[in-house]
Amino acid sequence: MNGNWDLTVFYQSFEDPQIERDFARADALIAQLQALLGSGRDTAVLLEEFADGEEELERIFGKLGSYAQLTLSTDAANRPAMQLNDRVMLQQIPASLLDSALSRYLGGLEEKALEAAIAGSEKLRSVAFWLHRQREAARHLPAPEIEEWLLLMSMDGADAFSTLRDQLDATVTVDYRGEQLPLSAARGKAEDPDPAVRRDAYLAELAAYKKIEIPMAACLNGIKGQGLTMIRAEGFDSILAESLYRSNMDQQTLDAMWTACREYFPAFRRYLRKKGELLGHANGLPFYDLFAPLQAGDSPAKTYTVEEAHDILLRELGKFTPEMADFIDHAFKNRWIDLFPREGKGGGAFCAGVPHVEQSRVLTNFTGSLGDVSTLAHELGHAWHNRCMAGLPLCMRNEPMPLAETASIFNETLLANALRQGVDHDQLLGLLDSDLQNATQVVVDIYSRFLFESAVIEGKKTHNLSVDEMKQLMLDAQEQSYGDGLDPEYRHPYMWACKSHYYIPSLGFYNYPYAFGLLFGKGVYAQYLEKGADFVPVYNQLLRACGSGMVADVAASVGIDVRSVDFWRSSLKTIEKDIDLFVRLADERLKG
Ligand SMILES: [Zn+2]
Numbered sequence: 001m002n003g004n005w006d007l008t009v010f011y012q013s014f015e016d017p018q019i020e021r022d023f024a025r026a027d028a029l030i031a032q033l034q035a036l037l038g039s040g041r042d043t044a045v046l047l048e049e050f051a052d053g054e055e056e057l058e059r060i061f062g063k064l065g066s067y068a069q070l071t072l073s074t075d076a077a078n079r080p081a082m083q084l085n086d087r088v089m090l091q092q093i094p095a096s097l098l099d100s101a102l103s104r105y106l107g108g109l110e111e112k113a114l115e116a117a118i119a120g121s122e123k124l125r126s127v128a129f130w131l132h133r134q135r136e137a138a139r140h141l142p143a144p145e146i147e148e149w150l151l152l153m154s155m156d157g158a159d160a161f162s163t164l165r166d167q168l169d170a171t172v173t174v175d176y177r178g179e180q181l182p183l184s185a186a187r188g189k190a191e192d193p194d195p196a197v198r199r200d201a202y203l204a205e206l207a208a209y210k211k212i213e214i215p216m217a218a219c220l221n222g223i224k225g226q227g228l229t230m231i232r233a234e235g236f237d238s239i240l241a242e243s244l245y246r247s248n249m250d251q252q253t254l255d256a257m258w259t260a261c262r263e264y265f266p267a268f269r270r271y272l273r274k275k276g277e278l279l280g281h282a283n284g285l286p287f288y289d290l291f292a293p294l295q296a297g298d299s300p301a302k303t304y305t306v307e308e309a310h311d312i313l314l315r316e317l318g319k320f321t322p323e324m325a326d327f328i329d330h331a332f333k334n335r336w337i338d339l340f341p342r343e344g345k346g347g348g349a350f351c352a353g354v355p356h357v358e359q360s361r362v363l364t365n366f367t368g369s370l371g372d373v374s375t376l377a378h379e380l381g382h383a384w385h386n387r388c389m390a391g392l393p394l395c396m397r398n399e400p401m402p403l404a405e406t407a408s409i410f411n412e413t414l415l416a417n418a419l420r421q422g423v424d425h426d427q428l429l430g431l432l433d434s435d436l437q438n439a440t441q442v443v444v445d446i447y448s449r450f451l452f453e454s455a456v457i458e459g460k461k462t463h464n465l466s467v468d469e470m471k472q473l474m475l476d477a478q479e480q481s482y483g484d485g486l487d488p489e490y491r492h493p494y495m496w497a498c499k500s501h502y503y504i505p506s507l508g509f510y511n512y513p514y515a516f517g518l519l520f521g522k523g524v525y526a527q528y529l530e531k532g533a534d535f536v537p538v539y540n541q542l543l544r545a546c547g548s549g550m551v552a553d554v555a556a557s558v559g560i561d562v563r564s565v566d567f568w569r570s571s572l573k574t575i576e577k578d579i580d581l582f583v584r585l586a587d588e589r590l591k592g
Pocket of ligand 1: 075382405
């Protein structure tokens with residue numbers, strides 16, 4: 001199987017003359033659309049023409065940007081790709097100003113005039129949600145005379161802090177047993193089967209953060225400080241309000257979700273303490289054993305070839321609908337997937353849409369673990385989501401973060417439940433643990449991140465937070481979420497330096513969408529269990545609609561009320577069931 005993906009759907013090479021032609025076309029389109037907004041033409045005609053131009057512009061930017069970024073993701077030092085990426089980034093400023101100009105134009109229209117234009121045009125009806133949101137955005141724009149300056153200042157402000165943070169993270173070395181390791185390698189040891197390795201790696205990791213804690217704290221202060229300035233310029237009450245606005249979500253939904261999560265923390269703590277017992281800890285799980293594998297005897301964990309992974313995915317996900325199996329097979333055979341780790345390739349996994357040809361590209365670092373098979377199911381879920389949106393105007397495909405993980409979590413859950421069939425108790429305990437590890441991160445740890453970020457933003461309103469304050473706030477947040485599930489002696493006061501999510505400018509609270517995604521995906525899966533094959537077309541339509549409405553409305557279209565605590569309870573209950581089973585099997589093992 002060819003393990004490298006095919007990027008010739010974008011361009012033949014970085015010398016391809018089409019690249020220059022596309023840049024020239026993008027420049028011309030931006031100028032043309034700016035002029036169009038000031039032309040005084042009939043509203044409907046103007047908006048139709050704008051929608052067409054915007055569609056073409058987005059396609060061009062998508063092609064140029066994805067070609068550069070996908071190339072860099074497997075070849076980080078590729079100079080032509082870096083240069084192309086920088087050029088695309090610079091083009092974002094005029095593109096972003098054009099976007100704001102459209103919002104100002106729509107904001108200046110009488111609501112009735114906009115409604116009449118939409119009602120009289122099929123094209124405008126197909127992008128009505130986008131037009132309404134763009135009109136609303138006019139209320140959250142900085143004054144036009146300072147907008148460009150804010151964008152330029154940010155490049156050397158929060159954006160530069162964010163880059164520095166990534167450089168610190170990538171270059172600090174961890175002194176592990178006399179060996180100098182990158183941070184990612186030391187953190188990877190958290191999954192080592194040897195308990196002494198996990199503990200030593202954790203202690204070495206904490207010592208390494210000491211070396212970069214001052215600049216890290218400065219980055220976080222700088223980014224949150226700029227965030228607080230920006231919301232004043234944009235007329236938001238808080239960074240959280242801005243985040244909810246950009247997520248198409250409301251406070252009531254967030255509150256309902258957190259209320260249910262807090263109710264289930266005792267169940268998660270029961271899991272953590274029981275896992276601690278299995279590993280010989282009397283006082284809760286130490287942080288360094290959160291990801292410890294639970295091996296059955298001396299047998300090494302089972303590994304899979306790519307061919308086996310391909311067959312499992314086709315067989316198990318194909319049970320949902322045969323179309324899914326055909327789709328996955330197509331992705332494998334047509335080189336949509338970059339499979340294996342190699343020199344210069346980034347870690348992790350992701351899926352990127354390639355809408356100009358209605359395809360996707362998936363990056364993974366497959367080494368044969370069960371987790372790698374699950375990652376493929378996850379990323380191919382994103383690809384399926386893209387497929388369900390095929391044919392829609394691009395402006396209607398921007399699913400907000402909370403809904404972006406629906407299809408990926410759904411696939412993961414399908415696969416996990418299938419793999420539990422026909423295994424013995426020891427294997428089942430291991431499978432449950434790997435699912436519960438993940439759920440604990442996404443519910444309990446994410447809640448601690450939400451608390452921490454809230455506290456940092458509050459503090460930053462009056463002063464720059466010191467390293468000690470940040471460490472204490474993180475420990476407080478872990479106490480409130482993990483409670484006695486974690487050993488108080490071994491927590492992680494530097495998680496704020498570890499997670500990059502806090503450092504993304506203009507994207508505050510990049511945490512609760514994960515919890516939403518997991519619990520919503522599980523809730524949708526529960527509907528499938530209840531309704532069976534009839535649910536398939538409903539599910540595909542739900543995915544198609546993810547960028548076409550507010551989150552609560554999209555969910556309501558499949559009968560889910562995300563503003564009710566009960567919906568979230570029902571998702572959490574499925575996790576609690578797994579916890580109950582885990583505890584029972586663990587007790588069996590403890591009794592020997
Ligand atoms: Zn994902």
